[in-house]
């Protein structure tokens with residue numbers, strides 16, 4: 572399902588916070604269409620790497636290219652336009668409003684209220700609303716949330732709230748999707764449903780996924796990168812990565828799997 576073009580390329584990434592070397596010398600090339608895993612013990616630098624690859628944080632050293640374009644110095648909204656969306660380690664949904672409104676806000680985050688006010692009274696608004704509904708219908712069906720579209724988000728089961736976070740990201744129809752520990756805290760059944768969701772949305776997209784649940788990594792990823800203490804250890808198939816002596820050693824003595 573990879574077509575040989577590189578969706579995300581990073582060369583020699585380092586990130587230092589004062590004396591803390593959160594990342595040191597990480598390079599990778601994720602091909603278009605891959606589902607690519609990133610694993611490592613707590614504090615290894617996985618979220619920091621995601622922040623850098625998706626353009627939220629600038630690296631101290633190194634370069635990132637998204638679809639062949641160097642994103643150094645580009646503001647996040649310009650990077651979003653290249654087709655990148657992400658979810659965060661802690662769920663970012665609007666808990667007090669409906670599932671559908673969560674998607675509506677997601678599709679208007681780049682608009683200003685004054686513009687919205689004018690659109691409401693215009694034909695453009697009506698057109699926009701019907702295209703929003705079509706898009707929301709498709710995303711809700713894909714995410715298995717159609718039956719709860721009017722439900723208040725924070726009354727949903729936990730697994731559904733996490734799927735809503737993915738649905739919000741899907742409203743942008745991203746070519747490249749970054750998921751930071753999307754299955755954390757899910758029970759076994761919720762995790763199985765989640766793996767199915769990612770399988771449904773993966774055709775035609777590149778997906779990078781940070782996850783502590785190794786069953787999820789094995790089920791979804793063709794390749795994975797292991798990092799430990801900010802250093803790259805190995806990039807290979809999940810089986811090879813998870814049995815790599817340095818990866819096994821890095822996990823020993825931690826609470827991770």
Ligand SMILES: Nc1ncnc2c1ncn2[C@@H]1O[C@H](COP(=O)(O)OP(=O)(O)OP(=O)(O)O)[C@@H](O)[C@H]1O
Pocket residue numbers: 588591592593611612613614615616617618619620660
């Ligand atoms: N803004 C920051 N300022 C200072 N140190 C930071 C900052 N962000 C991350 N760090 C440090 O960088 C290291 C890597 O953190 P990061 O959150 O990337 O790890 P992680 O692999 O995502 O861990 P977890 O599995 O717990 O989510 C840690 O030592 C962390 O304390």
Ligand SMILES: [Mg+2]
Pocket residue numbers: 617618619660
């Ligand atoms: Mg993290």
